[in-house]
Amino acid sequence: MFLPGPKVWQVKVVAESFTWPFTGSWGSRFAVGSLLVLFLPVTFIPLLGYAIAATRATEPAGGPPPWRLSMRLIADGFWTAVVLLLLSAPFLLALNPLAGAIGNAHLWPVPDRSPSPIYAGIAAAFLLALPWGLLLLLLMPHGTSRFATTGRARDLFDFPRTLREVRRDFPAWNVVAAAMVTAWIVALACVGLLCVGLLPGAFYAILVSAHASASLQSTAGPSSADPRPR
Structure with missing residues (x-):
């Protein structure tokens, strides 16, 4: 069965996602964004709210939107956090039982079994990370x-x-x-910069994800446009 490839303009828009975070007054955006990444999970909601604002404002010439703390940003971040927690809840609930099952299986023969729960927890997290990530990529x-x-x-x-x-x-x-996925791999690679690079790297991945997601927008009619002030 023949599957059509993505349209040329879609590929072009997604490709622009990797440079879009560095257009406009990007320095101040990265400074604030990196600071919010540093204080996660306290800043989880405003960071997600900004990600929605970035998805909404993906004009190539303008770059990422300026930081403006508002009720809209908080509300957008709140609802995004709710859906993320909803999708993540099954995996969080499965983590301890899976770790217990792995620990009871005694998969690693070691004389000292005291670190076994730690190893089991890490193994369970890695096993659950793939389906969790795929689910978020599919639905978000x-x-x-x-x-x-x-x-x-x-x-x-x-x-x-x-x-x-x-x-x-x-x-x-x-x-x-x-x-x-590529953007988040870049973010993880930034850990090599004395771990400090993870902060702007993670914020960069958020902006790339926002811009790439915006390429999926269909033309919205008047009835579906956002009526709230921007």
């Missing part, structure tokens, strides 16, 4: 794109619609997912 980009466009929180939770959109234009989603 389209939902985030719709939410940024309409401002309706229910668009984040409309998982059936998201799956339909992924099936309808799988190549476009695949390109976006690849860009997001």
Whole structure:
């Protein structure tokens, strides 16, 4: 069965995601963003709110939007945090039972079994990380794109619609997912810079993900546009 590839303009827009964070007055954006990454999870909601604002404002010439703490930013971050926690909850609940099962299996023959629970926890986290990441990649980009466009929180939770959109234009989603994964690999690679590079690296990955997600936006009609002031 022949599967069409992504459209040229979609590939171009996603490719621009890697340079878009450095357009405009990017220095001040990175300074504040890196500081918020440093104080996670306290700053989780405003950081997510800014990610939605970045998805909403992806004009190539303008670069990332300026930091403005507002009720809209907090509300956007709150609803994004809720959907992330909802999708992550099954994996968090499965972590301890899976770690216990791995520990009881005695997979590593060591004379001192006191570190075994730690090893089991790490192994369980790695086993759960892949399906958790795939689930977020599958459900979050389209939902985030719709939410940024309409401002309706229910668009984040409309998982059936998201799956339909992924099936309808799988190549476009695949390109976006690849860009997001690449950006987070770059962020992890920044750990080598005395670990300090992880902060701007993580913020860079957030901006790349926001811009790439915005490429999934369909043309919104007047009825679906976000009525709230920007």
